Amino acid sequence: MNPELGQVALILALLLSGLQCLLPIIGAWRGSKPLMATAPTLAIGQAVFVALAFGILMWSFWINDFSVAYVAQNSNLSLPWFYKLSAVWGAHEGSLLLWMLILNGWTVALVVLGGKLPEAFFARVIGVLGFVAFGFLLYMITTSNPFLRLFPVPPNGADLNPVLQDPGLVFHPPTLYMGYVGFSVAFAFAIASLLGGELKSTWVRWARPWTNVAWGFLTLGIVAGSAWAYYELGWGGWWFWDPVENASFMPWLIGAALIHAQAITDKRDGLRAWTLLLSIFGFAFSLLGTFLVRSGLLTSVHAFAFAPSRGIFILVYLAVVVGGSLLLYALRAPKVTGGKSFALASRETLMVIGNLMLTVACAMVLLGTLYPLVGEALDIGRISVGPPYFGPLFLILMTPLVLALPFGPLSRWGKADLKVWRNALIRIVALAVTAGIIGFIVGARGGYQLLGITAAVWVMAGVAMFAIKRWREAPRGKRYPFEMLGMMLAHFGIGVFIAGAILTTSMSVEQDVSMKPGANVDVGAYDFHFNGVTETQGPNYRAQQGTVVITRNGKHVVTLHPQKRTYSGGQVQTEAAIEAGVFRDLYVSLGDSIGDGAWSLRVYDKPFVRWIWGGGVLMMLGGFAVVLDRRFRLKRAVEPETVHAKPEAEAPRKLAEGEA
């Protein structure tokens, strides 16, 4: 198939997206049903053309069409087929196309599932998504066309960056983008409600499942990226506070805050303006993330070569989207007031504290990430801000959140029963301290380890107590609705994550050693025996492969084969060998030959490292579970008037849930 067809498809998609932005919104404004009715057709049409372009690019990779510059730069005849296909999003242009495809996926999902939304509101939502799509398509066509031809056609491609030749490439970018782009739906809902001047906050209930799914995907994307960095970058770190990681972490923090703010708005009608603001910022940070990764402004493992035109375009786009949204917010939001009042001791207050800590943490990360740019602009030198800034500050900011976390679900809306708090506090403290003591007896030493155990149990005990409370108080069959189950899963995931993060950091044994064949080294309770290095051959690389036999108390545990690969393009890539386990990972990566037959090796014993990602996966499942709740099933098509009347009619039911 002809790559120019892909280009044409993109241009057609651009035109359709422009129409998708204009027609439904004008229709909603004028109250014209025919114009509003164009929304689904335009959205699906645009999706078809973007999918076509994506398919053509993938096809070009499949048939090794090196006349396409993007293919020539990122593929190679000897590249295995699954990397050929995922190389589509291995660099700048293609990953934008993936971004677009996913945006269209979300829009089509909205068309299919959101048909019962009020017509005008639905038209505005689709219109706003059309605007987002228009910006990105314009960006792609003007600055980052993936279908540019190359002449003369090279006989072979330059090969995919070896770091990317890993199953991580297949999962990490698509899931991360699902999350990034998913926030555009919450954003579109918020903007649509502002555009329509909705005084009621019914839209928040419609937006909640979408936000939860997006956040779930973002969590998964970050987990996949972290795990990938862990085994691919060759030194066993799982989080680096790298600008690009921060770029994905900021929308995650805002997303977590948004999920809770939406819950308050949905159930208590409070914090409406805040929810609107977070919806805008959630998406703004997704855009900023794309901007930071793609512009190459910041030095990072992810940075591509810097192209000023690209950076400026995204900067302008960001300014238009964020500035426009905030202007709209400033004009319309003052009308949005009300909500049920709440006492100082209430579930709302705890959730507001959580929200504050999450947003402040996001601001802290933003400051640290952008500070080097500011420093450069003010000419005070080239600065870098690293883990010593982010780590301790993040810990400090999250402490109040973790302390408050068990009590949120246990307290009532409006006004918490202080007796319940006291009883819960006594039990949770007792459990956490007991866990600390048990940890000490089992052999945990050092304040940090004990802190990790107590903090994790603190959170988990809160979840367990909530589960017991529901079991006792709620009637059978209504004990754990999906919304609650999601909350419990995610909160428990935080406990698991805390245990993993703090225990790994404090208990890992990491050594860089030089070893000759036959040499031994002790790492923790394990004995690592080095059996030398042999040559082996892969599909598109040759590798020096080490053999390391690991024993414990004389018993064979595992034999690991770390590799140092040299790819056909000449790039060198270390492949760590990892024995993964629930309670510990054993990690070996091969350094260099340092003469006399000796090699440098990294040998690690990393306890509980899997819990970090396990916790993340639980959080993701929590986000997904919420969607299944009956609360979010849309009723039959309703006219705007009846929608506005709905909350009152439902008030008794809401109150009952609120008390839960």
Place this chain on the structure above:
Amino acid sequence: MNPVRKRRLIITLLILGAVGVATTLSVFALQKNMTYLYSPTEVDAGNAPGGHPFRLGGIVKEGSVHRVPGTLTTDFVITDRFQSIPVSYTGILPDLFRVGQSTITTGKLENGKFVATQVLAKHDSTYMPPQVEQAIAKAEKEHRVPKTAQGGGAP
């Protein structure tokens, strides 16, 4: 006070408190944890802080990489094509560390030698960190040497 005002007051105070604490902490932490990047020329001119960690960026000079036998220590020279600084690093070098490639090292100056605790090389082998590029450009400008005389500075 009516409940709405009271709630607003609570929220406002919470926000102000959190923002205040966070700003103080962040500024304090930023000041303590920033590391500056210098080019060899700047280090040679005595601009770099003595005794404090900083980053040294430049190109790994051709023929300068030597391993200390039997240890993980590697000695090499980082240059911006005008001045050069000897560097010593103990540990495993990144995959993309190569002669003639740009790199950024973090460490301290001790007796005229830069003792690095971290060595970074870019994953994209055709990529030069903008910081290094600018350091080189700056050195070039100060020496008023035409760009062609740079002699394969950029890979």
